[in-house]
Amino acid sequence: MKRRVLLAALMAASLIGPMAQAQTPKQGGSIVVTYKDDIVTLDPAIGYDWVNWSMIKSLFSRLMEYKPGTAELVPGLAESYDISKDGLTYTFKLRKGAKFHNGREVVAQDVKYSLERTINPKTESPGAGFFDSISGTDAFKKGKAKEIKGITVVDPGTVKFTLTRPDATFLHAIAINFASVVPKEAVDAAGKDFGKKPVGSGAFMLAEWKLGQQLVFKRNPDYYVPGVPRLDQITFQVGLEPMTAILKIEKGEADFAGDGIPPAKFLQIRNDPKYKDSIIEGGQLQTGYVTMNVQMKPFDKVEVRQAVNMAIDKQRIVKIINNRAVPANQPLPPSMPGYDKNYQGYAYDPAKAKELLKQAGLEKGFKTTLYVYNVDPNPRIAQAIQEDLKKVGIDAQIKALAQANVIAAGGKAKTAPMIWSGGMAWIADFPDPSNFYGPILGCAGATPGGWNWSWYCNKELDARAAKADALSDPSKAAEREEMWRGIFTDIMKDAPWVPIFNEQRFIMHSKRLGGNDAYYVDPVRIPINYDYIHLSGN
């Protein structure tokens, strides 16, 4: 099994070699992919769940993309780009001949239009906030300007972005789904229904959509990357429970279960030699953690937070979920740049935890409440945490609620003393450490309705984070990564979180599918990279 364990970090470093010498992948054929939920929308400005995320990536193109199967940025619709010395101007030269599904060539004006559409509050895009560093977004959002002056069309083949501050994450922002390029005429024609009638310039195009039943993606013969996609057609059947989906794969009626292997069947399937070659394990940019509200007593004391860190047996929790994760000791997941391999974190040590509580004047322990999302396995994990805390004298009452209610409680000041993040945990929007700081650990997220459920706000760290993100010169990437490493280990000194584990992904596909494992656990295209997977054989 070990040999199939792929981590994105390793992939990024080692894939270029093996991929170049890989045999030519099989072209053509069609597959069936299943999902439980119907696709909400395929509008790239709106779609923000992990079912439509990778589908949108395949229907649309962006200026920047990621090398397939890795987290490495490469030009996409852009042929090349240039960053000014001060890091404030990005100029992109567009690839010639890239076409929308309606046959029209993609031009610079489309890039400007698409971003303005996403940022326009009327669009109600959940991704508008990713582009705040572009100059003029503020005035545009407030309706004081008709266009974003920081996005200029130099000529049909060139688009220029002016930023208000150097932003090392800008290329990631421009590679995110919300920056997908859409043709204005198609958006105007479809109106609010663009999400059901998407027109992009991606590897696949939408051929059919029967609401609640199925969607059919057909190969885009004009896609700008030759030989891609490998498959001619993907049929997405929706409304199928994961359990039903696995039965369908066993019977040969489906090829890939988008929702993964259901927990109840996990051990059986994983231990069955029949499926040895059908299961692929990969890391993901996710951390499951317990937040402690630093504005609420007694979590305002750092000793208490450290004590909780030492009181929880993470190895046992990982066992509870059938080893579908690895224990964590810091906020960043191992495959994220900036992860500190040498950092030891707080080892499991109930005796030391008790001592720290004594130092905080709480030798008799205290009562608190642990909020948790009420869907399995989260209540079971919360119970394990409760038992561990009991051993050091902390009496935590579990409050299991619907997901939206836990999120609402976390975003309300002085409401939830502790939250187990499972089922709502932070999964990175793009593979950069800054995405794991601002919204969930920085001062910006510690506002009503925010995602910083610890309400931890360290001005000094905020300043260091801003400094790191200003290092946009690609040659200083290593220096920047080092700065981020320091920020995250310093956060752990204040211990606003107990990092519990990093979930591993296990995906199952039919025997018909083959190709490089990395495409099935693509760190950016979750769950799989539809453009590059192919049928087995040559």
Added chain:
Amino acid sequence: MIRYLLGRLGQAALLLVGVSFITFVLLYILPADPARQLAGRSATPETVEAIRVQLGLDRPFHEQYTRYLGNLVQGDLGRSYAQKTEVTEVVAARLPPTLLLMAGAIVVELAIGLTIGVLAALRPGSRFDHGAMILSFVGVSTPQFVAGILMLYVFSVQLDWFPVGGYGTWRHLVLPALTLGLLGAGWYSRMMRSAMLDVMARDFVRTARAKGVSEWRVVLVHAFRNAVLPIVAMIGIDIGLFMSGAVIVESVFGWPGIGQLAWQAIQQVDIPIIMGVTLVAAVAIVLGNLLADLVAPFMDPRVRLRTPTNR
């Protein structure tokens, strides 16, 4: 008859307004905030506020409700928050599969329930009777989720008679209809058995037998017709049960009906869709009950319709 119908329809309209009001209140006091759900994780408080204003969620409750009601009267159920499409369009696409599934389930529960009930009543206390009643008990108490998965495993995976979930042909319909109808079949077999036992002991059956009418004619024509009456009236009421069962059965079998739609909308706090599905379900239940009441006098002349005001 027409007066009765108008009265009942008036009642139904009032009932629907009541349902819409209660659902609206429940969704209004929900701690989850749809604007935040829509705005996503990266949104600033200003963005969330802007979305709230656009959706009209910043308005006072009575204003929001009267506006909803005003649109409703014009047949406008609003736009889905998450999908941005018209609720009527989404619901209309999902309604036919649910109706088809219900029709299938009604056939299943009548065919299985009535047959077992009649056969059991013919020989009360026999082995068949005991077996049938145990079976009906199992049918009534098996969770639909378990029954569905079991049927899939046995009839689709092992025996390969039916496809594993999905929608399209009659073969897709068999297993979900069986699962949904099983519960009703259990109930009906028990009800039919006791109704038949009751009727078979009546004087007119004895008279029929005394006249020398053949036994199968006694059972099927004289007894059955009388025993089946209260059961037909139940079918309309069943629609409510089916609506809740559909949520589970549709998700197990990947049946693209409104049960599945409701379940997804609840998770996404998509209030317009939740409201829409609730109203459609309420309409179905009201119509089902009305239909049952209208059909009853044709089946049994002793039942008379009365206008609500005469009561």
